[in-house]
Amino acid sequence: GAVVSQHPSRVICKSGTSVKIECRSLDFQATTMFWYRQFPKKSLMLMATSNEGSKATYEQGVEKDKFLINHASLTLSTLTVTSAHPEDSSFYICSTGAGIAYNEQFFGPGTRLTVL
Amino acid sequence: GENVEQHPSTLSVQEGDSAVIKCTYSDSASNYFPWYKQELGKRPQLIIDIRSNVGEKKDQRIAVTLNKTAKHFSLHITETQPEDSAVYFCAATAPYSSASKIIFGSGTRLSIRP
Numbered sequence: 001g002a003v004v005s006q007h008p009s010r011v012i013c014k015s016g017t018s019v020k021i022e023c024r025s026l027d028f029q030a031t032t033m034f035w036y037r038q039f040p041k042k043s044l045m046l047m048a049t050s051n052e053g054s055k056a057t058y059e060q061g062v063e064k065d066k067f068l069i070n071h072a073s074l075t076l077s078t079l080t081v082t083s084a085h086p087e088d089s090s091f092y093i094c095s096t097g098a099g100i101a102y103n104e105q106f107f108g109p110g111t112r113l114t115v116l
Numbered sequence: 117g118e119n120v121e122q123h124p125s126t127l128s129v130q131e132g133d134s135a136v137i138k139c140t141y142s143d144s145a146s147n148y149f150p151w152y153k154q155e156l157g158k159r160p161q162l163i164i165d166i167r168s169n170v171g172e173k174k175d176q177r178i179a180v181t182l183n184k185t186a187k188h189f190s191l192h193i194t195e196t197q198p199e200d201s202a203v204y205f206c207a208a209t210a211p212y213s214s215a216s217k218i219i220f221g222s223g224t225r226l227s228i229r230p
Contacts (some may be wrong), residue, residue: 032160034217043205044160093159095218104150105218107159 002028004096006108013084014116020080021111023094029074030096034105035067038091050077050094084115118143120208122221135193137224139206142187146208149189150218151180153202160205164191190199193226201228 003026013019023033031052036044048069049057056069068080081088091112095105127177129135141149141201146172147168152160166173166189173180177196193200199212 042227043223046219049217091157104162104165109159110157112157 002026002030002096002106003045004094004106004108006094006111008111010112010114011114012114015085016083018080019084019113020078021092021094021113023077023079023096023108025075025096028096028106030077031074033071033077033080033094033096035069035077035079036095038093038110044093047079050079052077060071067096081113084113086115089113089115118136118146118210118219120206120209120219120221122206124224125140125222125226126225128227129196131197131198135191135196135200135202135226137191137206137226138188139190139208139221140186141208141219143208143210144187148209149180149182150207150209151178151191152198152205152207152220154205155202163204169173178190196228198228198230201226 005024005026011019012091026068033050035047037047038044046059050069050071052071052074058064059090066082068082091110093110094108097105120139122139127135150165151163153163154160164175164178164180166182168184171182175210177194179192204224204226205220
């Protein structure tokens with residue numbers, strides 16, 4: 001299956017700052033990547049679909065101006081949490097599929113964001 | 117859009133006994149149903165999946181059943197072992213729409229009692 005990496009694995013930042021999380025598909029050209037958020041003891045909630053070369057599609061209730069997504073190449077999607085606040089502290093995970101003809105998703109290892 | 121419900125939220129079973137987790141989905145277009153195991157702080161790990169043209173699939177101690185008519189699918193773990201303790205998520209997805217967007221259930225925390 002596809003190998004997906006994320007960077008950083010952990011980040012602690014002050015309230016009001018912006019944080020960028022990278023998601024890389026190491027051995028597969030990903031035209032689409034997905035970003036999820038997982039609060040403690042909760043499920044993974046889809047935030048947005050990242051599309052290479054075009055605008056991301058956001059799920060209902062997710063602020064596109066707060067969670068900026070850039071998918072400038074077939075191997076890299078970035079999620080920037082702007083003006084982060086303590087309530088944004090969460091586990092952020094990206095995934096990509098092996099083409100739309102296949103359903104299986106391959107997940108990155110996740111990024112633990114803590115906003116002080 | 118798709119909505120996936122999962123029960124129970126917590127499950128405790130004696131080592132060696134079986135565990136069953138049940139899910140329902142709402143979108144009849146969904147045709148791929150993966151199950152994930154997640155350990156604390158880790159990414160979800162695919163343990164088994166089933167497609168809508170199949171009613172049952174088994175892989176050693178793990179099996180999944182699917183009832184398309186009722187929009188139900190279940191995970192069965194037999195001969196449970198301590199290492200089966202984790203959080204399990206069911207999910208549903210429809211291909212060719214939204215590039216296989218996966219919708220997760222709420223999760224089941226499974227504990228295996230020694």
